[in-house]
Amino acid sequence: MNKKGTELFIDSLLDEDVEMIFGYPGGAVLPLYDSLYDKKIPHILTRHEQGAVHAAEGYAKASGKPGVVLVTSGPGATNVITGIADAMSDSVPLIVFTGQVASSGIGKDAFQEADILGLTIPITKYNYQVRKVEDLPKVIKEAFHIATTGRKGPVVIDLPKDITLDETPVKKIAEVHIPSYQPNYMPHPNQIKKVVTAINQASKPVFLIGAGIHHSDGTTEFRELLENSKIPVVSTLLGLGIVPTDNDLFLGMGGMHGSYAANQALMEADLLINIGSRFDDRLASCPESLAKDKTIIHVDIDPAEIGKIIPTDIPIVGDAKEVIRLLNKETFNTENYADWRDTVKNYQTEAPFTYEETVEEIKPQRAIELIGKITNGEAIVATDVGQHQMWAAQFYPFKHQNQLITSGGLGTMGYGIPAGVGAQLAKPDKQVVIIVGDGGFQMTNQELAILEQYHLAPKVILINNHSLGMVRQWQESFFNERRSESVFDNQPDFQKMAEAYHLKSVRLDNAETLEEELIQAFKEKEPMVIEINCSPTEHVLPMVPPGKPNNEMIGVVKR
Amino acid sequence: MRRIISAKVRNTSGVLNRISGVLTRRQFNIESISVGVTENLDVSRITIVVSVDSDFQMEQLIKQLNKQIDVIKVIDMSADSHLERELALIKVATTSTNRQEIMSMIEPFRASIIDVSGQSIIIQIAGSSEKIDALVDVLKVYGIQELARTGITGLLRSSIK
Ligand SMILES: Cc1ncc(C[n+]2csc(CCOP(=O)(O)OP(=O)(O)O)c2C)c(N)n1
Numbered sequence: 001m002n003k004k005g006t007e008l009f010i011d012s013l014l015d016e017d018v019e020m021i022f023g024y025p026g027g028a029v030l031p032l033y034d035s036l037y038d039k040k041i042p043h044i045l046t047r048h049e050q051g052a053v054h055a056a057e058g059y060a061k062a063s064g065k066p067g068v069v070l071v072t073s074g075p076g077a078t079n080v081i082t083g084i085a086d087a088m089s090d091s092v093p094l095i096v097f098t099g100q101v102a103s104s105g106i107g108k109d110a111f112q113e114a115d116i117l118g119l120t121i122p123i124t125k126y127n128y129q130v131r132k133v134e135d136l137p138k139v140i141k142e143a144f145h146i147a148t149t150g151r152k153g154p155v156v157i158d159l160p161k162d163i164t165l166d167e168t169p170v171k172k173i174a175e176v177h178i179p180s181y182q183p184n185y186m187p188h189p190n191q192i193k194k195v196v197t198a199i200n201q202a203s204k205p206v207f208l209i210g211a212g213i214h215h216s217d218g219t220t221e222f223r224e225l226l227e228n229s230k231i232p233v234v235s236t237l238l239g240l241g242i243v244p245t246d247n248d249l250f251l252g253m254g255g256m257h258g259s260y261a262a263n264q265a266l267m268e269a270d271l272l273i274n275i276g277s278r279f280d281d282r283l284a285s286c287p288e289s290l291a292k293d294k295t296i297i298h299v300d301i302d303p304a305e306i307g308k309i310i311p312t313d314i315p316i317v318g319d320a321k322e323v324i325r326l327l328n329k330e331t332f333n334t335e336n337y338a339d340w341r342d343t344v345k346n347y348q349t350e351a352p353f354t355y356e357e358t359v360e361e362i363k364p365q366r367a368i369e370l371i372g373k374i375t376n377g378e379a380i381v382a383t384d385v386g387q388h389q390m391w392a393a394q395f396y397p398f399k400h401q402n403q404l405i406t407s408g409g410l411g412t413m414g415y416g417i418p419a420g421v422g423a424q425l426a427k428p429d430k431q432v433v434i435i436v437g438d439g440g441f442q443m444t445n446q447e448l449a450i451l452e453q454y455h456l457a458p459k460v461i462l463i464n465n466h467s468l469g470m471v472r473q474w475q476e477s478f479f480n481e482r483r484s485e486s487v488f489d490n491q492p493d494f495q496k497m498a499e500a501y502h503l504k505s506v507r508l509d510n511a512e513t514l515e516e517e518l519i520q521a522f523k524e525k526e527p528m529v530i531e532i533n534c535s536p537t538e539h540v541l542p543m544v545p546p547g548k549p550n551n552e553m554i555g556v557v558k559r
Numbered sequence: 560m561r562r563i564i565s566a567k568v569r570n571t572s573g574v575l576n577r578i579s580g581v582l583t584r585r586q587f588n589i590e591s592i593s594v595g596v597t598e599n600l601d602v603s604r605i606t607i608v609v610s611v612d613s614d615f616q617m618e619q620l621i622k623q624l625n626k627q628i629d630v631i632k633v634i635d636m637s638a639d640s641h642l643e644r645e646l647a648l649i650k651v652a653t654t655s656t657n658r659q660e661i662m663s664m665i666e667p668f669r670a671s672i673i674d675v676s677g678q679s680i681i682i683q684i685a686g687s688s689e690k691i692d693a694l695v696d697v698l699k700v701y702g703i704q705e706l707a708r709t710g711i712t713g714l715l716r717s718s719i720k
Pocket of ligand 1: 385387389436441465471
């Protein structure tokens with residue numbers, strides 16, 4: 001039996017249990033869109049291709065499954081570049097299908113031709129251009145395999161238009177076997193022994209945990225390890241949720257806007273056990289000082305991460321969950337570092353995240369704290385990038401795996417709304433809260449159009465500080481308060497924007513009634529834009545200034 | 560430090576682009592890069608000469624290359640006993656009077672003349688890069704019209720067990 005490329009496309013996606021595709025049509029993908037008309041696989045029409053790829057990221061993070069994107073050639077494809085780079089940075093599994101001009105036009109500057117293979121080599125885990133229709137099923141199968149195994153990441157499949165129309169006999173495709181790609185999941189037992197010895201010799205051990213644990217679905221196992229080992233734990237931004245915020249051993253996020261306790265612990269520890277994070281510069285702004293006088297253990301599924309930033313004493317290449325499982329078979333001399341636990345706990349009580357309360361204006365930190373309280377820390381939180389993102393990390397009481405959907409590595413403004421929409425599509429029964437600044441809101445708010453269409457009910461919290469807050473903060477701190485292009489003198493009427501999308505909305509201005517009004521708003525079953533008119537002068541604190549050791553924080557307020 | 564990396568890769572369409580991309584992105588200077596198929600037609604060997612500042616840098620580069628889906632194996636050849644060869648074609652201006660002299664000059668290099676015309680000859684030489692550099696120096700005085708070098712390729716010697 002012969003089948004067309006378009007049919008093979010649908011068959012292959014069904015084979016991979018794809019629940020939905022995020023995309024935007026155009027000339028080169030008309031045949032593929034025609035095949036979607038029969039709705040064998042639901043398609044979410046975002047209002048911009050960047051929205052499609054961020055929505056797919058949000059979907060992937062919330063569901064743990066790969067996100068699938070379909071866009072047309074040329075401008076459709078270049079519009080997904082930002083999202084692909086974002087997914088690469090945060091190891092998000094995506095399959096991005098880009099239409100391409102017909103084979104005969106490739107390389108001839110045909111209408112809407114862009115060299116998407118060349119453009120995406122450095123920002124994909126792998127990419128393909130399908131040259132023959134008979135290769136299509138195999139390519140799709142390989143792409144899913146590559147995107148979802150080892151260190152996950154985005155894979156692009158470029159599909160010339162004629163290939164989707166060509167026919168070929170249907171064949172059974174073999175299991176994927178790529179000899180040059182064999183990610184290593186199982187750690188070396190000797191290395192595990194070394195870890196146990198190191199822990200039992202340590203007097204000041206600390207865990208540093210990152211997104212790798214979410215990706216390996218290892219949260220339950222890690223919590224067990226925490227019980228067994230009683231080692232204080234610091235998280236990266238993307239590691240939030242692995243350990244509940246109120247866990248006794250949890251010191252909070254480390255790094256640039258991390259907690260005093262987390263950063264002190266990272267510096268003073270004699271043993272640092274990094275599981276699934278990559279010593280990004282927002283965490284380790286001065287790697288030399290962080291590495292000094294301590295033993296470093298680094299667990300990562302990507303061998304290239306180990307030793308990249310910090311020389312490692314005990315490297316372990318393997319899946320976080322597998323490593324944690326093996327460690328859970330061991331016993332630890334938890335009394336050895338009982339004093340250390342007290343020391344770091346004291347740091348935490350001494351200097352928790354805080355802000356000055358006032359009734360004059362709404363403090364954004366308080367708004368987020370209240371939302372945490374109202375949602376009981378149970379909501380899926382999607383953020384954009386900026387001050388509000390850091391406040392969400394500091395003040396929202398996360399407690400679940402994959403609960404925080406945020407752009408970590410690339411710091412992509414415009415991420416929040418589409419990613420939140422994608423997360424809500426993945427988890428329709430969960431409360432999703434999208435926290436976004438007035439700058440980022442204006443980058444991708446068009447995706448609010450989807451909410452009505454698909455009956456999605458996230459709460460969009462617009463932290464309106466009338467500025468590009470994070471930029472303003474840096475200018476106020478490091479550029480003599482020269483607020484170059486960071487303050488909005490003119491803003492749209494966000495209430496009317498919400499109304500235009502047929503969404504309910506409120507604008508909250510009064511610090512005294514804020515809590516009551518937020519409670520009311522969260523009682524609504526419908527989606528809602530909740531604009532909070534916040535202080536235009538707040539800074540995210542404390543802060544490790546760029547390049548400084550983690551224990552040289554500014555803005556630490558001690559009780 | 561000059562180092563020679565030998566990478567066996569799957570023979571896919573974008574592979575050279577990918578490999579050179581890793582090097583440029585991580586700010587390595589490529590002195591030469593050469594590609595050709597191996598005994599297995601689906602596998603190519605890419606030989607890259609780079610200059611690095613430290614062993615640490617070299618280790619990072621090898622890890623980053625190994626991470627590429629198409630890369631089967633990467634080795635730092637310079638760390639082991641190996642053979643390396645480069646081929647060069649050199650077009651030199653000649654007159655009827657100096658042709659004999661040039662021939663005798665190139666002989667110790669085991670170079671050969673592969674083309675002769677009224678005003679020039681083309682000399683072929685294979686060997687280490689230093690040997691080629693030396694011949695180029697010798698020929699400079701006669702006037703080199705054109706020079707084409709392939710870049711290095713190499714193999715590890717078999718270990719004696
Ligand atoms: C696409 C993109 N452009 C620029 C930046 C640089 N940037 C980082 S934070 C920020 C300000 C964000 O302002 P807003 O969305 O209002 O959030 P706030 O910081 O005020 O909470 C900017 C411009 C970025 N991260 N991403």
